[in-house]
Amino acid sequence: xxxxxxxxxxxxxxxxxxxxxxxxxxxxxxxxxxxxxxxxxxxxxxxxxxxxxxxxxxxxxxxxxxxxxxxxxxxxxxxxxxxxxxxxxxxxxxxxxxxxxxxxxxxxxxxxxxxxxxxxxxxxxxxxxxxxxxxxxxxxxxxxxxxxxxxxxxxxxxxxxxxxxxxxxxxxxxxxxxxxxxxxxxxxxxxxxxxxxxxxxxxxxxxxxxxxxxxxxxxxxxxxxxxxxxxxxxxxxxxxxxxxxxxxxxxxxxxxxxxxxxxxxxxxxxxxxxxxxxxxxxxxxxxxxxxxxxxxxxxxxxxxxxxxxxxxxxxxxxxxxxxx
Amino acid sequence: xxxxxxxxxxxxxxxxxxxxxxxxxxxxxxxxxxxxxxxxxxxxxxxxxxxxxxxxxxxxxxxxxxxxxxxxxxxxxxxxxxxxxxxxxxxxxxxxxxxxxxxxxxxxxxxxxxxxxxxxxxxxxxxxxxxxxxxxxxxxxxxxxxxxxxxxxxxxxxxxxxxxxxxxxxxxxxxxxxxxxxxxxxxxxxxxxxxxxxxxxxxxxxxxxxxxxxxxxxxxxxxxxxxxxxxxxxxxxxxxxxxxxxxxxxxxxxxxxxxxxxxxxxxxxxxxxxxxxxxxxxxxxxxxxxxxxxxxxxxxxxxxxxxxxxxxxxxxxxxxxxxxxxxxxxxxxxxxxxxxxxxxxxxxxxxxxxxxxxxxxxxxxxxxxxxxxxxxxxxxxxxxxxxxxxxxxxxxxxxxxxxxxxxxxxxxxx
Numbered sequence: 001x002x003x004x005x006x007x008x009x010x011x012x013x014x015x016x017x018x019x020x021x022x023x024x025x026x027x028x029x030x031x032x033x034x035x036x037x038x039x040x041x042x043x044x045x046x047x048x049x050x051x052x053x054x055x056x057x058x059x060x061x062x063x064x065x066x067x068x069x070x071x072x073x074x075x076x077x078x079x080x081x082x083x084x085x086x087x088x089x090x091x092x093x094x095x096x097x098x099x100x101x102x103x104x105x106x107x108x109x110x111x112x113x114x115x116x117x118x119x120x121x122x123x124x125x126x127x128x129x130x131x132x133x134x135x136x137x138x139x140x141x142x143x144x145x146x147x148x149x150x151x152x153x154x155x156x157x158x159x160x161x162x163x164x165x166x167x168x169x170x171x172x173x174x175x176x177x178x179x180x181x182x183x184x185x186x187x188x189x190x191x192x193x194x195x196x197x198x199x200x201x202x203x204x205x206x207x208x209x210x211x212x213x214x215x216x217x218x219x220x221x222x223x224x225x226x227x228x229x230x231x232x233x234x235x236x237x238x239x240x241x242x243x244x245x246x247x248x249x250x251x252x253x254x255x256x257x258x259x260x261x262x263x264x265x266x267x268x269x270x271x272x273x274x275x276x277x278x279x280x281x282x283x284x285x286x287x288x289x290x291x292x293x294x295x296x297x298x299x300x301x302x303x304x305x306x307x308x309x310x311x312x313x314x315x316x317x318x319x320x321x322x323x324x
Numbered sequence: 325x326x327x328x329x330x331x332x333x334x335x336x337x338x339x340x341x342x343x344x345x346x347x348x349x350x351x352x353x354x355x356x357x358x359x360x361x362x363x364x365x366x367x368x369x370x371x372x373x374x375x376x377x378x379x380x381x382x383x384x385x386x387x388x389x390x391x392x393x394x395x396x397x398x399x400x401x402x403x404x405x406x407x408x409x410x411x412x413x414x415x416x417x418x419x420x421x422x423x424x425x426x427x428x429x430x431x432x433x434x435x436x437x438x439x440x441x442x443x444x445x446x447x448x449x450x451x452x453x454x455x456x457x458x459x460x461x462x463x464x465x466x467x468x469x470x471x472x473x474x475x476x477x478x479x480x481x482x483x484x485x486x487x488x489x490x491x492x493x494x495x496x497x498x499x500x501x502x503x504x505x506x507x508x509x510x511x512x513x514x515x516x517x518x519x520x521x522x523x524x525x526x527x528x529x530x531x532x533x534x535x536x537x538x539x540x541x542x543x544x545x546x547x548x549x550x551x552x553x554x555x556x557x558x559x560x561x562x563x564x565x566x567x568x569x570x571x572x573x574x575x576x577x578x579x580x581x582x583x584x585x586x587x588x589x590x591x592x593x594x595x596x597x598x599x600x601x602x603x604x605x606x607x608x609x610x611x612x613x614x615x616x617x618x619x620x621x622x623x624x625x626x627x628x629x630x631x632x633x634x635x636x637x638x639x640x641x642x643x644x645x646x647x648x649x650x651x652x653x654x655x656x657x658x659x660x661x662x663x664x665x666x667x668x669x670x671x672x673x674x675x676x677x678x679x680x681x682x683x684x685x686x687x688x689x690x691x692x693x694x695x696x697x698x699x700x701x702x703x704x705x706x707x708x709x710x711x712x713x714x715x716x717x718x719x720x721x722x723x724x725x726x727x728x729x730x731x732x733x734x735x736x737x738x
Contacts (some may be wrong), residue, residue: 016414065434077685116380122526125732130500131527132428135402135435225432229401266411274395275369 002102006158015259016149019222021262023154026161027222029258030215032242033161033251034208040248041177042204043184043223045103048094050239051117052209053216054231056087058128060137060220067136070129076140084213091209095202112237122228133227137220148221155217161255164211168251171207180204245288247297255295351390352652354379354643355412356481357423357433358448359635362399363528364426364552366581367608367632371448373622374629374636380621382644387652398424400527402432413443419654420647421445422639425632427452427471427500431678437461437713442657446643449635453497453506453730456684457527457715462502463658465665467642468635469601470715471500472507472730476689477710478599479512482572486597488544490518491572494535494558495549496652497524497732504549504574505729507717513737519547524732529554532561533698539569549574555582561588567592575600578694580630590702596694599710601674602631603690604703614673627701638672675709686714 010018039042063072064079094113098106122130139148147156150192171177182190183197191197220226229235238261246257264284268277292298357374358368372395379391394416396408405424412418421443424433430450438461443468447455447466451474456466482488491512495501501524509519520543523535535558539546546569550558555577571593576582578598583590607614614637618629623631646665653660670677675688688711692704716724728734 014414016410020410020414119526130477132431133402135432221404223403225402225406227402227428229399230402232401266407266415269397271394274372274397275365277397278361 002243003162005103006162010151010154010298018150018154021259022245023157023218023221025255025259025262026157027215027218027258028239028262029161029244030218031212032239032246032254032258033164033168033213034211035239035243036246036248036251036254037211037220038204038208039169039243040250041172041180041184042201044201044204044239046094046098046110046205046208047107047236047240048114048117049208049212050231051114052087052090052094052212052237053219054117054121054226055090056083056216057220057226057230058134059083060085060217061134061226062127064137066134066225068129068132068134068299070127071134080140080217083217084210087209087213087216088206089209091212092202092206092236093204094209095205099198099201099205111236112232112263115233117226118232121231128228131228133225133230135225135227137226139221143305148224153222157222160214160218164214165251165255172251176203222312241285245291245295247295249294250297253295253297260296267299281320325520333542337588338419345538351389351392352386352420352647352654353415353418353419354391354393354394354640355395355409355414355421355423356393356448356636356640357398357405357408357412357421357425357429359400359425359429360395360397361404363554364400366553367387367449367576367579367630368397368425370581370626370630370632371423371636373618373625374633374638375422376641377633378637378640378644379616379701381641382648386644386647389652396423397685398426400426400429402428405429406432406436407422409433412637413440414688419443419658420643422636422643423450425449425450425636426498427455427503427609428498430466431499433459434464438465438573443659444643444662446639448639449632450500451503453503453715454499456682458725458729460682460684463662465639465642465662465679467639467670467677467685468681469685469687469689469713471502471504471574472510472717473685473687473689473713473715474601475504475507475599476713476717477511477691478572478597479508479510479709480515481599481691481707482508482547483515483517483596485511486545486570486572488517488570488572490520490543491545492539492543492546492569493519493522493547494532494539495522495524495547495574496527496529496551496554498527499730501549501574501733502730502732505547506727506735507575508547508572509735509737510717510727512737517576517737519737522732525550527554530557532558533565536562536567537566539567543569545570545572547572547574551576551579552581556585556587556589563592564591567682571596573598573694575631578704579624579632580604580628581632583630583694583704584626593694593702594696596702597691598694599689599691600631600704601689602629602634602685602704603692603706604628605692605705606690607630607706608673609669610673610675628703634673638670638674638677640668640676641672642668676712680714682715684715686712689713 004275060083061077098109242257242261247253269279358371360368396412398404425448445464451471482518573596649664650660693709695705
């Protein structure tokens with residue numbers, strides 16, 4: 001059903017919707033998916049996923065081709081591969097740094113990492129080109145098709161998003177995923193059974209780094225540019241908002257959240273006074289979070305099964321953990 | 325789980341259908357981009373007022389066609405300006421876009437303009453030099469001076485009249501202040517002025533204590549180019565730190581958006597010399613009638629329209645005047661309209677304006693000094709007018725280009 005709809009969308013939606021709404025939602029969804037993996041299953045709330053994406057994007061811009069003289073001008077695919085490698089390494093590194101911390105301390109450390117990356121990019125001119133950043137970055141051509149043209153870009157982003165979604169869903173069913181969820185539910189018990197909690201978290205951070213890096217590369221191709229504004233505190237919080245309003249219990253929440261977020265950010269200005277539209281966006285997010293404990297996923301669950309209030313097994317474990 | 329997707333996709337389909345833009349023959353769709361968020365939010369609001377004024381002046385129609393306006397918001401970051409432009413052009417079907425406001429946004433919109441040859445872009449108030457000087461876009465018109473033009477004559481005024489032989493510079497760290505500082509330093513250093521320190525602070529900086537502490541004690545004055553909330557924050561912190569150096573201001577720092585702000589911090593601006601495309605006490609009839617039209621249309625606006633209201637107004641006015649000349653004809657990729665726009669000689673609140681071969685404006689610039697009126701209002705009092713300043717500041721193009729791209733260290737002032 002979903003795949004059919006995604007195939008049908010290009011026949012009715014215009015280019016603006018294909019790229020600005022669906023492709024952008026897929027990109028932001030991929031980055032939020034990395035947070036969903038960490039937060040929903042690992043119980044690790046990381047604010048620095050946008051920074052991982054940004055560092056991958058900067059790697060792409062610096063190694064690949066742009067209109068700035070700092071770019072090294074190597075092949076786009078090579079640069080993209082290097083960007084993914086950087087994202088993996090950064091994800092691993094963040095995992096090492098925050099692996100031994102819990103809860104609010106993890107949030108503080110990842111916030112600090114994100115802010116540090118932002119200021120580094122903003123004030124370093126030799127590598128990051130300061131406030132201006134990099135512009136004029138083109139997506140590569142495949143068999144004569146420009147990947148940044150509306151339809152190919154839509155197909156690229158949506159298929160990568162589907163792959164990421166399926167991958168994370170499969171991961172959740174795997175023994176690794178089950179063990180990760182176990183470390184979230186009760187760290188001591190998981191350790192007592194014999195799981196190495198630290199190692200599981202480290203692997204989760206690394207995989208999340210890969211997902212965020214993928215999103216970062218697509219984001220740079222999408223915008224054709226990257227500058228510190230792309231990875232500032234605002235965009236970092238945006239990823240958290242997307243994950244939370246979408247719902248952290250399942251991978252689809254990240255994309256649902258991203259879709260609603262992009263729609264609101266694009267069209268709120270048409271609904272209310274141009275000077276007040278951010279208030280409307282904030283109010284909608286507030287309502288979603290207040291009325292549903294699992295974001296839009298929870299709301300949709302309530303709508304479809306109002307009388308039974310059925311919950312996914314994973315949510316039940318969440319519930320039990322909180323009441324116990 | 326499945327129903328969740330069904331609901332989601334049904335929603336997507338409905339929205340996708342609703343997204344197809346409606347085109348009508350008897351309307352011309354305008355788009356306007358301004359910084360309605362972030363440190364320049366007040367300035368962006370002023371910009372939109374300027375656009376609305378020009379459209380109201382034409383009664384909302386040109387050559388029998390109704391003008392419709394969609395507004396897009398950015399936050400001074402290039403990415404947000406591009407996102408706003410994409411929505412206006414690709415979704416709302418804007419044929420003519422006015423904006424953006426901030427320098428680096430302008431550079432990004434110029435690059436975006438190249439990908440939309442069927443749409444005409446008129447700059448709002450962005451004033452980075454390279455938006456039009458090097459590698460301009462065919463369909464990007466700037467009826468507004470760049471930062472270096474804004475301060476034409478200020479270097480001479482500072483050195484000769486004020487007698488400041490050395491200044492420290494505090495400015496935001498991006499393309500527009502680079503341009504403005506270049507325009508100030510080029511004549512100032514030529515005359516023998518010295519600039520021992522330049523402090524480039526990130527846009528949106530809230531804490532200036534480290535900058536204020538490092539300002540050298542032996543400078544005669546501080547040249548400040550900060551806009552919006554950045555300027556207010558710097559001024560109040562400098563006053564609280566007991567700073568007593570006289571100031572010289574880049575145009576945006578003594579704009580009405582700051583002069584009419586609340587609080588005592590702005591009082592240290594009294595006596596500050598500046599240069600700008602607006603002078604509040606200008607007695608030219610075109611300016612005074614613009615001011616009264618503004619006050620009438622926006623009773624809740626600033627006491628006197630700011631530089632940004634004027635610049636957005638002039639760009640929109642130019643577009644509407646050219647549209648009227650070609651009888652609303654936007655066919656053939658707007659060829660006739662663009663030819664009319666390039667050839668236009670426009671009477672504006674800032675005097676006569678016209679475009680050069682890069683579609684960059686030639687305009688009058690006003691040197692002024694900040695005074696307090698009897699009502700306790702701060703205004704810029706006109707000292708003299710620098711007539712018809714072009715982008716190369718009177719140099720021939722080759723000589724001017726040889727100065728190189730403006731930046732943190734150019735000009736060097738050694």
